Amino acid sequence: MKLAALQATFHRVLRGDDAVEAGAAALGCDPRRLAIYRDFVRGHVQTALDKNFVVTRELLAPVWPALSDAYFRDVPPGHWELNAAAESFPAWLETQVGRHEGLLPFHVDLASFEWEEFAAYAHPAEMPAHPTAPAPNPTAAVLQLAHPVAGFVKAWNAGRREPPPAPLATPQLTFLFRHPRTGRVMYQVATDDLLFALKVAAEGLDPVAAAASIGQPAEAALRAMAFAADVGLIVVAPG
């Protein structure tokens, strides 16, 4: 068999398009051994899902094997880094709402949040080492979530198991980023103070003048900047 035909045959088995027996007959190999590859390849993607969506997986435990099988079939991994195979999962999960018992729009938001936690951890951006002025944290992502996921995750991490929350009246903006000093992944629900600090940092404004222009006192501006720097959403010179 030519190399291209061999790889196409193997590929169809790995993707679940052909049965192992059919593939093994065409390749002239032992079906039981061929099945090892089929199971490993699917298992790698499922491990990536399990690792990146720890809370979502636990909440959806009864349907998780079916979800993870269907995701593997629907979304072939197209990147050499294994975690990247999990990136499309939240968007795909959204298409599954109504098709799996217990799967709610809340779980889609939760999965988006969990993916962004990994993305912030792995983000290739370098922190500015000696910023001369406050700068936005280059690893920060902002999620617009219809459910109060940050509060749910906070309770979860504290050991409290709460029921899936109802949607909010207005979507919540949530920042996820790697802390410039500790390297830990952090999240913050957007507040007026954080948005102000981010705007000042992104546009290189003078915080006191920027506060004055919206009728706020200087102390409030400085307090907002200090808080944003402390949580790590903006990066300032050390000391």
Add this chain to the structure above:
Amino acid sequence: MTDRWRALPDLGFGLGLRRQHFDEIFDRRAQVDFLEILTENFMAFGGRPRDVLRRAAAEFPLVLHGTALSIGSVDPLREDYVEAIAALVDEIRPRWFSDHLCFSSAFGVDYHDLVPLPFTEEAVEHVAARVRQLQARVDCPFLLENPSYYVRYAGAEMSEAEFLRAVVERADCGLLLDVNNVYVNARNHGYDARAFIDAVPHERVVQIHLAGHRDLGHVIIDTHGAAICDEVYDLYAHTIARTGPVATLLEWDHDVPPLDRLLEENARIRETAARARS
């Protein structure tokens, strides 16, 4: 052209750089001769992994080892992947980089696993041409590793050892000889492991891998998650007696034990190599 491969240094006895040991590894500098970096575990990452990698590059000799090059795939070599390797090589200056004689992606899909190639003339030519293409792009010596594999295809035109030799000679690359893989393959496919070791081009062996495996009875799985067994130690001694001293790395990727346990295993590797040479 084989002098080039003989001239690469014997780096001694190394370990893989694992997340579990990020803090500790730098305190054990004296006990670890070199570090192997799993390319895909660092290449796309910033933050802590990147910081640790930079420090490792400053304090240890490094070698890069990948699983996603897919040198045998019928897809074109992936530009983004090769470019990322070239950039990483530029940054951390490893002594060499390596990947497996297999395909790990095809038709635009990644398997994150190593699928064997058929032992045919067409495959030899295909891989050799791609290795030459790669070596023209990345300014660093390149080694191919003999992978473990579980299926043998009908229609082989040569033995596995002949296939391996033909590829590395025609590509003019180095050989990363995984002794555990030779043992696992010999058991799974019923051939003589020592005869295989005798048949590979010793002058191209730049690095050796040793690892543990799992015997399921009907098949042995190359898990990298256990101690090296006595038979693999014997095969390693047999290898070193033929190749002379070669940089040797303990691969332990699953159920990674504490660093002390790895150093203990590495001490046994060191002793085995010393005995084989005397």
